[in-house]
Amino acid sequence: MSTVVETHDHEGHHGPAKGLTRWLFTTNHKDIGTLYLWLSFTMLFVGGAMAMVIRAELFQPGLQIVQPEFFNQMTTNHGLIMVFGVIMPAFVGFANWMIPMQIGAPDMALPRLNNLSFWLLPMAFGILVSTLFMPEGGPNFGWTFYAPLSTTYAPSTVNFFIFSVHIMGISSILGSINIITTIFNMRAPGMTLMKMPLFVWGWLITAYLLIAVMPVLAGVVTMMLMDINFGTSFFNAAGGGDPVLFQHVFWFFGHPEVYIMILPAFGIVSHIIETFSRKPIFGYSSMVYAMASIAILSFVVWAHHMFTVGMPLAGELFFMYATMLIAIPTGVKVFNWVATMFRGSISFETPMLFAIAFVALFTIGGFSGLMLAIVPADFQYHDTYFVVAHFHYVLVPGSLFALIAGAYYWLPKWTGNMYDETLGKLHFWLTFISVNITFFPMHFVGLAGMPRRYPDYALQFADFNMLISMGAFLFGVTQLLFLFIVIKTIRGGKKATSEVWEGTRDLGLEWTLDSPPPHHTFTVQPQVK
């Protein structure tokens, strides 16, 4: 009897496979998107736990909880995991879920490659995190791994780190090739480039940046590998190399990387603001050109990370002005968001709250970036907590807020259930308050001269550091509430309509699908007018 039942469900509609193999062998963009998002969510708590160790140690002056060697491993791995393991995979997860649905494609262009891109990542982070349990400890040279700290003076586990960066790089490059190929070749008929949703535009530009700079990162770690193991002297002055070269090559990757982590966020925030302002985005084409100019400029500003290394005056002036130039397209975007909200009939659901907080707080991060771009001032700010405040303002209330906002915005679409609005608002306010308690005072201690990356500090910084730590603990605990809300939404809740939010049907193809969308969508491509 059972055999009869089994043969029944073959052709026609076939849903996802059952059990673990569904996730191991999946080539479905929605499944892979989910995998990316859960990996990133998991790594958020791993990297977050490291931040908690850092803040616990810095709660009071003096050494109380961990040894300096372990503290260094915590700062290094916190940075590496948050950048490569949380922000980047989360955006790739959004790309996987949303790009095919927004451009009316049945799936990604290269579904098997997509599976490989994802499964490389748990390997990479498995390797990276495993170094922490090795006798010599994990990487301890800062997430920027400057030579010779990361070559001559590195623990031997640096080789695991290099291998893991290589794997992450391959994953990102494969993912980007997939995304660009999908966007260029699989758009629904009628969807011209300038009709694409802004999230798709953000990702198209990001994917190009990734393909351009991830190989440079692979190159720089390969040079380290050869210096450490094969006796070359790329960064070793004794053999005619130059440690400053490391910084140039690293930041040639590193600065575009900064925009890799924010351009998709710009896309997400644009969609949310237009939805909850009930107005189409103001200045669509200027938004696209702004993202493109930011991406192009990002290749000629790298040396602003290393003004103090010793550069000719002309070089410092060039990099200073080029950096400040980026404020113009970024300003265009901020003004466009504000103009979209202007005279809109705004409602303040959780995604909108996070998006508005993004605009306000990301702008603060942008302004401190402008301050850092001023060469004479940078000599004072360099490697202080002011820098820490700056990049946390653009990454946490910037990229991470956009990710959280995007999750609330599309969760009803993904799961078919509305999230709990009361809990969502509670999550927002706790996050908003704690993020500012954590990162705002860092500006003050930084300006007063507290250097970054030390397990201890001078006594006059004690009060602010205690405040920062308390904010950080609150922020950490609050994200457990987010985990709870996400799980609660997956398990049930008020059923979402296919439109989910009022008036979204005109905003994007994803809102024409059911909530949750069927396993396979757009097998027949829609016509875009």
Place this chain on the structure above:
Amino acid sequence: MDSKKTIKNLTTLAVGMFAFAFVLVPLYDVFCEITGLNGKVTGTSTLSEESLAISEQRELLVQFITRNNESMPWHFKSEKSQMRVVTGNQYDAIFVFHNKTDKAMVGQVIPSVSPGRGADYFHKTECFCFDQQYLAAGERIELPVRFIVDPALPKEIGSLSLGYTLFDITDRIDATKEVAKL
């Protein structure tokens, strides 16, 4: 739907950028040479015809700085800490290397001239800086640097410093030998 072409182009771009990372290494050297950054002394060892044609001479101070990298145990000093020189004339400066340890070692010095813009005008006709120095246990040697300061040196540079950093490359030499044996 011509995905193959897109994939091919993108793959080429990725491979090209990996190669570009390595091209940055010589590019960086060229850039430093052009700008005189890092005080890299790679200029010619002789005066150009135009410089020789400048008959006007002036006096300036050349200072010598010696320094040991990390734990390099050798004694390394210049005989004089500074010299008054006249542009266009040739001078010798003597440097002393003393391996005080009880084992044979190999060292190498890396030069740097500051201000960086002066590097192109400091011509070394003889220098130990590009050789690896092998010293037996307890051995002491004196080596000269023969140099000419170019008469074309910009007026605003009133003195030049020649800095030498001595590196211990014994391990590296041993490592290369072992690789060569394979």
